[in-house]
Amino acid sequence: MSINPDRIKERMIALGHDPAAGGQTWLANEVGMKPQGIQSILAGEVQRPRKLREISIALKTTEDYLLDEGDHPAGKKGPSPEMAIRLADLFAELMRSSGDLQYQVATYIEKRLEANQPQSRDTATKPA
Incomplete structure (x- = not known):
């Protein structure tokens, strides 16, 4: 179970926080990390971040979705x-x-x- 950086980027963009345009800093502030930590996650250097739950909450999605275990950003039975x-x-x-x-x-x-x-x-x- 490793995190899918593409799904994080997808959710950041969907929320209006493009990783290429300062979104990494936004996410870092939301979850209490340094931007370099978010950069490492987005680069695929981190398999399972300690703050996975916080990241999923900030990105308004589920941990399963970020771990590539679900097909829907809001979860299998969740809202759109x-x-x-x-x-x-x-x-x-x-x-x-x-x-x-x-x-x-x-x-x-x-x-x-x-x-x-x-x-x-x-x-x-x-x-x-």
Whole structure:
């Protein structure tokens, strides 16, 4: 399992950060690395970077996709790349918002998750 530099470049370009035009510095800042470390990854000199998870998050994709183990940038069952970008933008906006809005959204999500929980066998009603 080694990282595919072409997929990193592809995702950087899709997000508007061309590696040939300063995108390496952007990615380095996003994941807490030096630009030289990103350059080594893009050159294929690094098989599995320690910050793979951070890189995948910054590139709005999955680790599997960057490791050449998935065909879709957002994962097998995930949203389209465009939707993943929009969701990430909305999440970032939410994190910048007031605590009251964050609480309202968290409460809404919690209620939706509880409503979608399957019933346990002990509490499920049996058909008549």
